Amino acid sequence: MAGGQTGGAQGRAWLSAALLSVALLVVPLLVWLLLPRPAPVMPPRREPAQTQLPPPMPEAPPPREPAVVAPPPAPPPPRDTTAASAAPIRGVVLDPDGRPIPGAVVSCREEPSVTATADAEGRFELPAEADGCDAIASHPQFGDAEPTRVAAGRDNVLRLTSAGVIEGEVVDESGRPVEEFLLAIESFSPSAPGARASVSGRARKVSDPAGAFMWDELVPGRYVFTASAAGRPPARSPPVDVVAGRTARRVRIVLRQGATLRGTILDADSRAPVAEAQVELDAVTSSSANAISLALTDAGGNYELQGVPASGPFSVRVRHEQYVTKIVPGLDARGAGSLRADIELRQLGDGGSREELSGIGAVLSASPSGVMIAGVIDGGPAALAGLAQGDVLVRIDGQETTDLPLSDCIQRLRGAPGTRVTVGVERDGRVVEVTIRRDVVVR
Structure with missing residues (x-):
């Protein structure tokens, strides 16, 4: 009996402990549910960095990078006129009335070797390196077209002018x-x-x-x-x-009626007459308009050249296959009907000179800049005086060369050995007066 009571008491004690434990859990839960809850204290929520937007701000230039200085842009490379570009230069040549002109020659003013010829329809095609050049068209029956800048990718028109x-x-x-x-x-x-x-x-x-x-x-x-x-x-x-x-x-x-030049051609060593030597005017004109026939010496070496200038200096050239060609300058009939000049020739040597003249030893040519020195003979008076190829001759003995044709300039520079001539030479924008002593020049 006592054992049964003891067991019952222990059971009730465990039951009470269990109920007490449940009460301890349930009561706080009921209190939490029934009482008002305070606002939670939480840290602010952070959005991911990639979605965070900055607050709007007024527009302002971007900040400068003080440590970085951008270099200036490099200039574009110059046009390569030697390398081929994408396309050739095409166009047409027209006459003053707008008709196409076949056979017209088109060239670049800067590069005259770049040329093309217009076809039957007046069309032309320049190589690609002509892109951007000033093109000129010419035809014998018309005046030249004005220089026109041509370019690839367009139809370039060159119009000839009336002749x-x-x-x-x-x-x-x-x-x-x-x-x-x-x-x-x-x-x-x-x-x-x-x-x-x-x-x-x-x-x-x-x-x-x-x-x-x-x-x-x-x-x-x-x-x-x-x-x-x-x-x-x-x-x-x-x-x-x-x-x-x-x-x-x-x-x-x-x-005007000319004068007559007479004389005898002799061997310089033997003084023997030279037959069949040719005597003709030399450098009397810069063109080929010289209708004065050359003269041949007879068996006695005598010649008669008709139609030489009656006044003013002129030169004659004497040729023979066995002798050095000789140019005799400074001849002047001075208004008379005739004059005489006996001339000696030197025989040709092995590998020696083939022409002899008296002057300054310079070769002249006409150029857009004026009368230009195209070359000087080594060791000649012009070379010794410092004249050089490319110099422009502006004065001869005070006479402006712009007033003289090329042939007159040549005659004035020639003369007897020992005589002097003063020339004004332009070089690098400066004009220098030079006095030169004429001498015999061989070449």
Whole structure:
């Protein structure tokens, strides 16, 4: 009995402990549910960095990087005119009325070797390296086209200008017409920069009872003509300005009766006469308008050259296959009907000189800048005086070379050995006066 009671008491004690434990758990839960809850204290929530947006701010320039200085942009490389670009340069050449002109020659002013010829429809195609050049078109029947900048990817149009015409007459000293004569372009200065200047020296024979001539298809510019006839040395026209599409009229050239040069050609060593030597005028004109026939020496070495200038200095050239060619300068008939000059020739040696003259030893040529020294003979007076290729000759003994044709400049520089000539030479923008002693020059 006592054992049963003891067991019952223990059971009730465990039950009470269990109920007490449950009460301890349930009561706080009921209190938490029934009582008002305070606001929770929580740290602010952080958004991920990639989605965080800054607050709006007024626009401002971006901050500078003080430690970094950007270099200036490099200039674009120059146009490579030698390397091929993407496409050739195409275009068309038209006449003044807008018609295509076949056979016209197109070239770059900066690179004359870059050329093309227009086809039957006037179309041309320049190589790719012509891109950006100033192109010029020329044709014998028209004036040159104005220089035009051409480019790839477009249809370039070059329009030729109307050619000019010169009309005139050739008469003798009394005003009577010279019926047969040789006419040539002595010099030409184009009016358009870059226009062709290769017309100088062109010549033609003219036969007309009235002594009249007409020269058409002339590129606009300034011309000087030269005429010559049998017994009448070359004479020049005044400068004539040719305008596209117009005719310059009443140009007159007066051919005066020439003098006769006589003499004997001798061997310099043996004093024997030289037969069949040729004697002819030399550098009397810059063109080919010299109708004065050369003279041949007879068995006694005698010659007679008709039609030399009656006044003013001139030169003759004497040739023979066995002798050194000799140029004799400074001859002057001084208004007389004749003059005499006996000339000695030296025989040719093995590997020696082939030409002998008396002057300063300089070769002259016409250029857009004026009369230019194209070369000097080594050891000659010009070389010893410091003249060099490329120098521009502006004065000869005080006479401006712009007033003298090239042939007159040559004659004035030639002269007897020991005589002196003063020349004004322009080099690098400076003009220097130089006095030169003439001497015999061999080459």
